[in-house]
Every structure is written in C-alpha cells, then in structure tokens.
Amino acid sequence: xxxxxxxxELDRASKQPVYIQLTNQFIGLxxxxxxxxxxKLPGSRTLADLIGLHRKTVIACYEELAMQGWVVSIPQKxxxxxxxxxxxxxxxxxxxxxxxxxxRANFTFKSDPILEREFPQDVVEDCIYLNDxxxxxxxxxxxxxxxxxxxxxNKKNTFKYLNYGTTYGNPELRETLVCYLNETRGLNIAxxxxxxxxxxxxxxFLASQLLTEDQDYVIVGETNYSAIDTLFEYAKANILRVKVxxxxxxxxxxxRLCEKYTIKAVYTTPHHHHPTTVTLCAKRRMHLLNxxxxxxxxxxxxxxxxxxxxxxxxxxxxASHDNHGNVIYIGSICKTVAPAFRVGYLIAPKEFVxxxxxxxxxxxxxxxAILELTVAQFIKEGxxxxxxxxxxxxxxxxxxxxxxxxxxxxxxxxxFDVPKGGMALWVTLNKAYSWEVVTKVAKTQKLIIxxxxxxxxxxxxxxxxxxxxxxYNETEARAFVNRLKKTMTIIDKQKKE
Numbered sequence: 001x002x003x004x005x006x007x008x009e010l011d012r013a014s015k016q017p018v019y020i021q022l023t024n025q026f027i028g029l030x031x032x033x034x035x036x037x038x039x040k041l042p043g044s045r046t047l048a049d050l051i052g053l054h055r056k057t058v059i060a061c062y063e064e065l066a067m068q069g070w071v072v073s074i075p076q077k078x079x080x081x082x083x084x085x086x087x088x089x090x091x092x093x094x095x096x097x098x099x100x101x102x103x104r105a106n107f108t109f110k111s112d113p114i115l116e117r118e119f120p121q122d123v124v125e126d127c128i129y130l131n132d133x134x135x136x137x138x139x140x141x142x143x144x145x146x147x148x149x150x151x152x153x154n155k156k157n158t159f160k161y162l163n164y165g166t167t168y169g170n171p172e173l174r175e176t177l178v179c180y181l182n183e184t185r186g187l188n189i190a191x192x193x194x195x196x197x198x199x200x201x202x203x204x205f206l207a208s209q210l211l212t213e214d215q216d217y218v219i220v221g222e223t224n225y226s227a228i229d230t231l232f233e234y235a236k237a238n239i240l241r242v243k244v245x246x247x248x249x250x251x252x253x254x255x256r257l258c259e260k261y262t263i264k265a266v267y268t269t270p271h272h273h274h275p276t277t278v279t280l281c282a283k284r285r286m287h288l289l290n291x292x293x294x295x296x297x298x299x300x301x302x303x304x305x306x307x308x309x310x311x312x313x314x315x316x317x318x319a320s321h322d323n324h325g326n327v328i329y330i331g332s333i334c335k336t337v338a339p340a341f342r343v344g345y346l347i348a349p350k351e352f353v354x355x356x357x358x359x360x361x362x363x364x365x366x367x368x369a370i371l372e373l374t375v376a377q378f379i380k381e382g383x384x385x386x387x388x389x390x391x392x393x394x395x396x397x398x399x400x401x402x403x404x405x406x407x408x409x410x411x412x413x414x415x416f417d418v419p420k421g422g423m424a425l426w427v428t429l430n431k432a433y434s435w436e437v438v439t440k441v442a443k444t445q446k447l448i449i450x451x452x453x454x455x456x457x458x459x460x461x462x463x464x465x466x467x468x469x470x471x472y473n474e475t476e477a478r479a480f481v482n483r484l485k486k487t488m489t490i491i492d493k494q495k496k497e
Contacts, residue, residue: 002035004042005050018053019060023068026061030070030081039081041071114233118451127446128480132275133305133424133468139394140338141387148381149374161369167357169196169345170372176379177345185306186320187329192350195357196367198342200304203330204231205363206346206356207265211298212237217261221249223462225274225302226454228267237264241458248273248280251287263297270318271306272422275455275466279420285318292326303331307388308470309421310396325349333375335423336388343367343375395423395470398477402469405481413488423470429463433491441490447483 007029010021029035042050044058062079065071073079123129152158161170168174174191181187181194197203208231212218218237220228221244232239240261242253249268257263266288270280280288292299301318319329332344346356378384403418403425416427429435435452442449455465472480 002029004047007034008051010051010053019057019064022053022057022061023064026065027068027070030085035081037081037083037085041079041081043078112234114230124446124448127448128476128483130447130449130465130480131468131471132466133422134471135335135338135391135423136394136471136473137338137340139391140341141383144383145337145341145374145378148377149370152373152377153370158370161373165366165369167195167361167366168353169194169367170369170376173343173372173376176376180379180384181345181347185303186316187347188320189347193353194345194347195353195360196372197330197332197344197346197360198364198367199334199344200302200330200332201227202360202364203328203344203346203356204228204300204302206359207298207300207328207330208232208235208237209359210352210355211235211265211300216264217257218264219254219257219266221268221273222458222460223273223276223455224267224457225269226451226457228300228302229457232267244273244276244278246278248278248284249288251284251291254288255291258291258295258297263295265298265300266292267300267302268318269302269304271303271315272308272419274302274304275424276426276464277417277419277422277424277466278426279315285321289318289321289324289326293324297326299327301327301329303329305335305422306331307336308392308395308423310392310399311420314421319347328352333384336384336391341371341375343372398469398472398474401474402472402477402481405477409481409485410488424466424468426464427467429465431463433488435463435465437491438487441494442484442487444490445483445486447480447487 008022008025010018012018014021026035026041035041041047041062044055044062047053048055048058062071062073066073066079070082070085071079072082171191173196174194177194177196178189178191182189197206204227208228212232212235214236216237217240218232219240219242220232222241223244224241229239240257240263242257243250248270249266254263254266268280268288270285272279288299291297299318299322303317303319306314306317317327317329319327327348329347330344333341334344346353348356399419403416406414406416406425406427412430413433414427414429416425419425429438435449439449439452449465452465456462469477
C-alpha cells in the first residue's frame with residue numbers, strides 16, 4: 001500500500017487551498033508512476049483519516065482530479081487512476097538540467113540577428129548611463145496626471161471604456177489631437193486621418209510593414225535612427241542611403257535614386273535629424289515633397305522632438321505642406337512627458353490609417369482607454385502646453401551648461417555644434433581616439449556608453465556619437481563630464497606607455 005501519510009506533505013500556512021495542494025501532489029505521483037494506471041485510490045474517509053484532513057477536502061481533490069482527467073470514479077467501486085495516461089518521459093531534474101530547461105526551448109523558432117541590441121538591461125547604482133536624448137522623468141507632472149486619471153476612473157460611465165474598444169484609439173483623444181495638431185503644427189486633418197499608437201515606435205513598425213514588400217527600396221540617411229534601419233531590414237526591404245550635411249538629407253541624391261529605382265518610402269526626421277540634430281532646410285523640404293508626388297513614394301516623417309526648440313520657433317512639419325497624400329506623420333508625448341506614457345499618434349491619408357488599424361489589431365488589440373482619456377483632458381486643460389514651456393526652459397539651461405562643460409574640459413578631444421533644439425548633441429571625437437576604446441575605459445569610471453557603433457550603420461567612419469543632455473541636472477552633468485575627462489586622461493596615459 002502507498003504510504004500516503006508520509007509522502008503527502010501539506011503546507012497549511014500557504015495561500016494555496018489545501019485541496020489544490022493535495023491535487024497537485026496526486027498529479028505528481030501519477031506522472032512519476034508512483035501511482036500507475038488503474039491504481040485504486042483510498043476512499044475519501046480513509047484518506048482523510050490518514051493525513052488528518054476533513055473528508056470534504058479530499059472529495060474536492062478527487063473531483064478536481066476527475067475534472068482534469070487524471071482519475072475516473074466508478075460508482076460502487078471507487079476512484080481509479082485513469083488507465084490511458086501516457087508515460088511522461090522523465091529526466092533527472094538536477095539543478096543544472098532544470099536551468100537548461102528554463103533557458104533552452106525544446107522546439108524550433110525564428111531568431112533574427114537583425115533584432116539584436118546591446119543595451120544594458122539592469123541599472124547599476126553609481127553608474128552614469130549615456131543616452132541619446134531622453135526626457136527627465138523627474139519633471140513629469142505626475143500629480144496633475146494622476147488627479148485627472150482618478151477623476152476619470154471614478155466617473156459612473158467609465159465602465160464602458162473598460163471593455164474592448166476601437167483599434168484606432170479613444171475617439172475623444174483623436175478629436176482632441178486633431179484640434180491641437182491643426183493649431184500647433186499647421187496640419188489640416190480630420191479624425192479619419194489619425195490613430196492613437198503606443199509611442200512612435202509602434203507607428204514606424206506598422207508603417208514599415210505596410211509600405212514595403214520583399215526587396216522593395218527605401219531611402220534613409222547615411223547617418224540615421226538605427227531603429228528604423230532595423231524595422232526596414234526586418235520587413236526585408238533594400239535600404240539605400242544618401243548623405244546628410246548641415247542642411248539635412250541630400251535631396252538631389254534622393255532624386256537620382258528615384259530615377260534608377262522604384263522607391264517605396266523615404267524616412268526622415270526633418271526637425272532635428274537623428275542622430276546629427278541638423279534641420280532639413282526649406283528648399284529641400286519642398287523638393288522632397290515634389291519628388292514624393294512625382295514618384296509616388298511615402299515620406300515617413302518622424303517628428304520625435306518637435307516641442308523642444310530654444311533659438312527660434314519650431315519649423316512646421318512636412319505634413320503641414322503635404323497636399324497630395326504622401327506624408328505619414330508620426331509623433332508622441334513619450335519624449336515630452338515621460339517615456340512610460342506610451343501614447344503617440346500616426347497621421348496619414350484615411351485609407352492608410354484604416355490599414356494600420358487592421359494590422360494593429362493583431363499585435364496590440366487596443367491602447368489604455370483611461371490613459372488616453374487622461375491625455376485628452378491634459379491637453380484640453382492647457383496642461384501639456386504649460387509643461388512644455390516649463391521643461392523647454394530647463395532643457396535649454398541644461399544644454400548651455402552641458403555644452404560649456406564639454407568645451408571647457410574636453411575641447412581638445414571632441415567637437416560639436418550647439419544644437420538649436422532637441423535633447424542631444426552630435427559629438428565628433430578627435431581622430432586620434434576611437435569610441436570603442438573610450439567605451440571600454442569609461443566603464444572603469446562607471447560611465448556606460450552603449451552601442452556607440454549604431455551611430456555609424458553605413459560605416460562611413462565619422463567617429464561621432466549622439467550624447468543626450470536633457471536628463472542630467474547640474475550635478476549629474478558635471479559628474480558625466482568629469483568621468484569622461486578622467487577616461488580620456490587614462491587613454492592618454494596608456495598611449496604614452
């Protein structure tokens with residue numbers, strides 16, 4: 001007879017119900033063949049007496065086992081282990097084997113090296129992390145946003161927003177953004193031209209999947225936002241590159257490529273080119289739109305930092321001049337408010353928006369309706385504009401300080417132009433040094449520079465990277481520059497040895 005009293009162990013302090021614990025232990029005994037097929041289980045009273053449980057607990061266990069198909073109950077005869085349960089091929093579950101099972105899949109799947117990135121996954125205390133221009137989350141108007149969120153969540157009619165909604169996004173936020181963007185960015189759109197997305201990255205994924213088929217041609221800058229390169233490569237498109245100078249993308253080079261290839265899309269960040277921060281000049285903007293009309297390609301306009309300008313008024317996006325339905329305009333509040341607020345927008349001709357909404361259904365059924373309502377109210381109350389005005393002032397001060405510190409302490413090692421807007425600098429290292437070496441030595445100074453090589457995907461060896469300044473307060477900016485200066489001093493010493 002099976003020694004149930006000794007092999008069954010129950011934890012009465014556990015949050016898991018006792019009958020479930022008992023059920024799981026019986027399943028384990030059946031799987032290991034300690035209880036072979038057709039084995040008769042003790043009667044409920046007998047087992048209850050053996051292990052000190054109430055009979056109803058044992059009955060609940062047997063019912064659960066029967067419902068899951070591990071046992072069958074035969075009237076007048078008893079409860080038996082199911083006769084047709086296959087033998088589970090057991091392994092020696094030592095610790096090392098268990099770790100392997102957790103880490104390695106016993107099935108095949110696609111693994112695309114295109115998607116590999118080397119960003120740090122954990123933040124180490126006392127380290128400073130170089131970023132390429134992100135907002136300071138400490139400036140997020142959390143109190144104001146949370147008050148709006150609570151107010152909306154407590155309304156009686158809020159329950160209707162907790163069910164499945166449209167893949168286009170909350171209608172109130174769409175209407176609000178139509179008004180706001182028409183007023184602030186010179187657009188001329190209706191609600192059918194906009195869908196809400198979870199940040200600009202989702203918009204670019206949707207667009208890249210719908211714009212290109214296998215081996216279609218797209219154009220980007222020689223220096224470019226590396227994520228869009230990845231998205232186009234993942235979509236199996238052929239990427240053609242044009243130079244970027246102080247006036248932005250070389251549009252004449254784009255025209256020459258259009259004469260040779262059938263171009264499906266041109267990606268651009270015209271306000272502040274990513275990563276170099278230069279602005280696409282007016283002449284090239286109009287030329288690009290004329291080319292888009294003539295050659296019938298899409299202009300994928302990523303306006304990721306429209307709100308951050310320090311020396312002049314913001315330049316209106318390409319979408320504000322588009323009269324022929326060529327521009328797909330993507331933006332978000334993630335950079336403006338905080339990265340965690342995954343609310344953005346994709347603006348395009350109605351039929352393209354409709355197709356994006358269809359595709360979005362299968363990767364992200366819908367957004368956070370309550371958050372979207374919160375953002376709508378945040379905009380309508382004027383709070384977004386007030387927040388932008390506040391952070392622009394702070395970021396301008398941080399830009400000025402960061403640039404002054406770099407020139408003063410590291411002017412012999414690197415050069416850069418003071419950006420007119422945005423949240424980052426484009427810093428070129430003296431040719432006697434390399435970012436590869438700087439990255440390794442900087443790590444010893446607890447300064448982490450990740451994926452420096454992604455700023456030169458075309459391998460033109462410009463020896464420059466993008467360094468964000470907006471997320472560092474004065475103390476952090478001084479510490480950053482100090483650690484970078486120590487890094488360069490160590491490298492100089494190594495060169496002499």
